[in-house]
Amino acid sequence: MSQQPFTISLDSLMTPIDFEAMKTAATSGGCSTSSCGSSAKPDDLDEATWDKIKDHPCYSEEAHHYFARMHVAVAPACNIQCNYCNRKYDCANESRPGVVSEKLTPDEARRKVITVANTVPQFSVLGIAGPGDACYDWKKSQATFAAIAREIPDVKLCISTNGLALPDRVDELANMNVDHVTITINMVDPEIGAKIYPWIYFNKKRYTGVEAATILHQRQMLGLEMLVARGILVKVNSVMIPGVNDEHLIEVNRWVKERGAFLHNVMPLISDPAHGTHFGLTGQRGPTAMELKALQDKLEGGAKLMRHCRQCRADAVGLLGDDRGQEFTLDQLPEAVVYDPSKRAAYREIVAEERGDHVRAKEKAIAAVKENAGDGHSILVAVATKGGGRINEHFGHAREFQVYEASTKGVAFVGHRRIDAYCMDGFGEDATLDATIAALEGVTHVLCAKVGDCPKDMLTAAGIEATDAYAYEYAETAISALYAATASDAGQTKAVA
Known part of the structure; x- marks a missing residue:
């Protein structure tokens, strides 16, 4: 196994950082920060596109290990109704699009963004994702972006929309x-769209049924084409609704690829009756984790897939999977704020070193897995991590697992499984562990920094091997070693048979 990461590591990504110590650790050996930064660029991306996505946690799976996003809830008005959405429900511990604890004015958003930028050095992207539609509630979105661009000019600006008002805003977005x-695109067939959208409000008129879905579809395609023509990267979100649009999303993927979408993100329907949505109240179920993976696997070869989405709240702050929004409520913000760029600059300098090392380790691990893939077997491995691409979270403290697949194709991130933490105040909860085991459907191994004997035995009884033998390794490095061991076991089993 490789050595543990440098002393001031990315293991504590969201805690105060000793930047001088980080600089010393990063410059004590290895490649320079400039060469490491460029070495992470995939071969199939041009430099201009790589520069846009390299620090964007939603557009780059690799970047999401290191960089944080922030959503400001300045756009509450919406021009469509979705059967999976109810913006009135809020739980501070819930991660779901459209959910916010506080709506902000543009000036309140400015204070909040600067406070976060001074506190969270991983912050790289500011997004407006509602809680309504950012392109429909445009004046507030525009004013917020203008204020932040003046004070933090290097932050990336990102917007989410249902697409209905998008064509009217493309020129301004580009400027x-x-x-x-x-863009959230759930259908390209209005007959299916009518099952998802009860109504839209367009040109001062309310439309329903197939007519509403037809208008929405046409506007979404037009907006997508206009953005791509201006060189703006487009991610398409689609909600997978079993029995409604699940198989149809294959056609959606084809359409958005043909029109130049950069990424396609297929998300599971969240359908809890407590949320008060139409689908929740009528019993429409969401997909299982394995059903979602099966659909995503079918889409491979089409538009490039995003598999690391966390279906963030409209007021999310922090790394994907580690929302710190409740630390930055209005009552906790200072009245006067001045942006200090030093922490963010120092963090980016150190991350360049770690990312370069990670990319090289990942490439080596993938090559090793392909070399050991002669028998064609595959395994799903769940990793407990705080960030940095390393196995650095205690099993009992994990609130999600990142899932990787090792196969003849190498090692690939395929999704995440959200759970409740097993350990509360030092004690484990068997009921929580039962739910965790259910969430780990299809997973054969769990890798974590530490795991107790009790949960380890219960996981073993469920056919899941949990181990802390690879603590602080890069996930891909550990999975490569694990795959080699399982390949050897598989070969011995065949030989005995």
Whole structure:
């Protein structure tokens, strides 16, 4: 196994950082920060596109280990109704699009963004994702972006929209240097769309049924084409609704690829009756983790997939999977704020070193897995991590697992499984562990920094091997070693048979 990461590591990404110590650790050996930064660029991306996505946690799976996003809830008005959405429900511990604890004015958003930028050095992207539609509630979105661009000019600006009002805003978005836009597209067939959208409000008139879905579809395609023509990267979000649009999303993927979408993110329907949504109240179920993975696997070869989405709240702050929004409520913000760029600059300098090392380790691990893949077997491995791409979280403290697949194709991140933490105040909860085991459907191994004997035995009884033998390794490095061991076991089993 490789050595543990440098003393001031990315293991504590969201805690105060000793930047001088970090600099000393990063410059004590290895490649320079400039060469490491460029070494992470995939071969299939041009430099201009790489520069846009390299620090964007939603557009780059690799970047999401290191960089944080922030959503400001300045756009509450919406021009469509979705059967999976109810913006009136809020739970501070819930991660779901459209959910916010506080709505902000543009000036309140400015204070909040600067406070976060001074506190969270991983912050790289500011997004407006509602809680309504950012392109429909445009004046507030525009004013917020203008204020932040003046004070933090290097932050990336990102907007999410249902697409209905998007064509009217493309020119302004381009002029404001917004180079990332997410459009939620759940259908390209209005007959299916009518099952998802009860109504839309367009040109001062309410439309329903197939007519509403037809208008929405046409506007979404037009907006997508206009953005791509201006060089703006587009991520398409689609909600997978079993029995409604699950198989149809294959067609959606084809359409958005043909029109130049950069990423396609297929998300599971969240359908809890407590949320008060139409689908929740009528019993429409969401997909299982394995059903979602099966659909995503079918889409491979089409538009490039995003698999690391956390279906963030409209007021999310921090790394994906580690929302710190409740630390930055209005009552906790200072009245007067001045942006200090030093912490963010120091963090980026150190991360360049770690990312370069991670990329090289990942490439080596993938090559090793392909070399050991002669028998064609595959394994799903769940990793407990705080960030940095390393196995650095205690099993009992984990609130999600990142899931990787090792196969003849190498090692690939395929999704995440959200759970409740097993340990509360030092004690484990068997009921929580039962739910965790259910959430780990299809997973054969769990890798964590530490795991107790009791949960380890219960996982073993469920056919899941949990181990802390690879603590603080890069996930891909550990999975490569694990795959080699399982390949050897598989070969011995065949030989005995």
